[in-house]
Amino acid sequence: MDAQGVVIFVWLMTSPWCCAGEGAAGKASDANKLSIVPPGYLQELAPWPQVLNHDGSPLMINFSLKVNAIMETDDKQTSVILDSFFRVTWNDWRLKYPEAEESGKGSGGGGGGGDEEVRHTIVNPVLLEEVWLPDPYIFIVRDINTLRLLLKDVRGVLLYSDGRLFVSILTKIHLGCSAKFSRFPFDEQECRLAIYSYMYEAPALEMRWLPEGLVVDPRVKDQLTNFDYTFTIGNTSSHTCPCYKCIPPEAPCVYATLVLTRKVLGHLLSTFLPSGLFVAVSYASLFWPADVIPGRTVLVITSLLTLVSMHTGVRQSSPETSYIKAVDVWMITCIVMSALMLFEYGLVLFIKKQQKLPAPPVQEEPPSRDTHISQSTKSIKAAFELSARREAGKVAPLQVKLNTWQSAHRYWKTLKVDRVEHIFKVLAPTVFLLFNLVYWPYYLVY
Numbered sequence: 001m002d003a004q005g006v007v008i009f010v011w012l013m014t015s016p017w018c019c020a021g022e023g024a025a026g027k028a029s030d031a032n033k034l035s036i037v038p039p040g041y042l043q044e045l046a047p048w049p050q051v052l053n054h055d056g057s058p059l060m061i062n063f064s065l066k067v068n069a070i071m072e073t074d075d076k077q078t079s080v081i082l083d084s085f086f087r088v089t090w091n092d093w094r095l096k097y098p099e100a101e102e103s104g105k106g107s108g109g110g111g112g113g114g115d116e117e118v119r120h121t122i123v124n125p126v127l128l129e130e131v132w133l134p135d136p137y138i139f140i141v142r143d144i145n146t147l148r149l150l151l152k153d154v155r156g157v158l159l160y161s162d163g164r165l166f167v168s169i170l171t172k173i174h175l176g177c178s179a180k181f182s183r184f185p186f187d188e189q190e191c192r193l194a195i196y197s198y199m200y201e202a203p204a205l206e207m208r209w210l211p212e213g214l215v216v217d218p219r220v221k222d223q224l225t226n227f228d229y230t231f232t233i234g235n236t237s238s239h240t241c242p243c244y245k246c247i248p249p250e251a252p253c254v255y256a257t258l259v260l261t262r263k264v265l266g267h268l269l270s271t272f273l274p275s276g277l278f279v280a281v282s283y284a285s286l287f288w289p290a291d292v293i294p295g296r297t298v299l300v301i302t303s304l305l306t307l308v309s310m311h312t313g314v315r316q317s318s319p320e321t322s323y324i325k326a327v328d329v330w331m332i333t334c335i336v337m338s339a340l341m342l343f344e345y346g347l348v349l350f351i352k353k354q355q356k357l358p359a360p361p362v363q364e365e366p367p368s369r370d371t372h373i374s375q376s377t378k379s380i381k382a383a384f385e386l387s388a389r390r391e392a393g394k395v396a397p398l399q400v401k402l403n404t405w406q407s408a409h410r411y412w413k414t415l416k417v418d419r420v421e422h423i424f425k426v427l428a429p430t431v432f433l434l435f436n437l438v439y440w441p442y443y444l445v446y
């Protein structure tokens with residue numbers, strides 16, 4: 001009671017017409033407020049329309065949101081701050097329009113409806129402390145701040161002559177978004193702004209968007225650095241939303257969905273293009289002569305290390321997840337491709353070393369008596385004899401091992417370094433190309 005008196009006093013002192021008409025004007029406004037709320041008004045009771053016109057029409061609460069700015073927060077988890085005018089309007093038929101104010105501050109509205117013209121007047125927000133208020137809340141919101149003028153909250157109240165109350169508040173809504181980063185940086189984050197009624201039930205109370213329910217300032221596009229956005233009103237044909245394990249399970253609600261699509265170009269230029277180039281650089285090492293050991297090693301190792309440190313940098317600047325993201329898939333493939341070039345060079349050096357080694361002694365079979373038999377017949381015969389002996393279990397495993405070792409050595413000897421290099425020159429770009437053919441359609445189109 002006391003606090004209210006102080007608020008009214010402060011309002012009187014700060015209102016523009018305060019000191020012009022001295023106390024008289026103040027008294028008039030006070031009387032005006034009193035005249036809006038009739039005696040016997042019960043603040044606890046909602047202005048159910050049934051009471052007035054005995055039909056089953058629900059109590060309508062209409063909303064609109066005018067978004068002036070969408071600010072990204074610097075969290076790695078996406079969330080945005082909507083700087084917006086949040087407007088609520090409902091009809092309280094019990095309120096009396098102050099006819100005395102009509103000639104004064106009240107301005108005409110309605111647009112030429114003759115004697116049915118709907119007028120409105122600006123009333124002091126203090127009125128809200130004496131009338132019934134709906135109980136909307138925003139589902140899963142991180143924070144809501146209302147801004148303050150120096151002496152009071154930034155909010156405005158309009159009273160229409162048909163009993164409609166229009167409340168507008170300047171708010172900062174800190175809205176959390178989905179955190180699905182498996183497609184990062186080709187991801188889309190969805191932030192849902194759902195306004196529910198806390199206590200009232202679905203058929204009796206209905207929530208709607210006003211005709212211009214959601215307006216976003218076109219300059220918002222320039223404020224978002226990392227995202228493109230679409231902000232759309234939710235399903236307008238249904239006026240309830242399922243409410244998980246609530247009583248009752250459906251609640252009156254309106255919602256809007258803000259979809260943030262990450263801008264990819266920056267990531268393409270700063271991550272994908274350089275890492276692709278480093279893969280190309282390590283691929284280019286295949287065209288270096290194999291004898292230039294330091295040159296080629298430096299080339300491959302440098303690009304490998306650069307890719308690894310680039311991946312570390314990307315991980316630090318992207319959202320932390322315990323699962324793999326699209327950018328990780330790319331970076332890891334680049335690292336593997338680059339490492340492959342290093343292994344290939346190791347293989348080439350190994351082959352070169354094998355070819356310099358003397359061959360292990362090969363046991364020559366003593367010339368048998370069937371030397372006169374032609375070569376092909378002899379080999380067929382040998383094969384036949386070998387299989388016969390193997391069946392009889394006469395061939396020692398050691399001998400077989402020796403034979404494979406010999407043949408492996410012979411294989412390494414015959415394997416030309418040029419051949420290996422050639423295979424890799426074809427294989428590496430093919431593998432990388434195939435990877436690209438799968439990667440880009442998967443993340444960009446599908």
Ligand SMILES: *[C@@H]1O[C@H](CO)[C@@H](O)[C@H](O)[C@H]1NC(C)=O
Pocket residue numbers: 060061062089090091164208209210211
């Ligand atoms: C709310 O919106 C509905 C439908 O758009 C309309 O019929 C109703 O009159 C509005 N109510 C108020 C108080 O604005």
Ligand SMILES: *[C@@H]1O[C@H](CO)[C@@H](O)[C@H](O)[C@H]1NC(C)=O
Pocket residue numbers: 235236237238
């Ligand atoms: C919108 O709501 C109606 C009625 O509940 C429902 O039939 C329709 O499938 C919904 N549309 C979407 C896109 O959710």
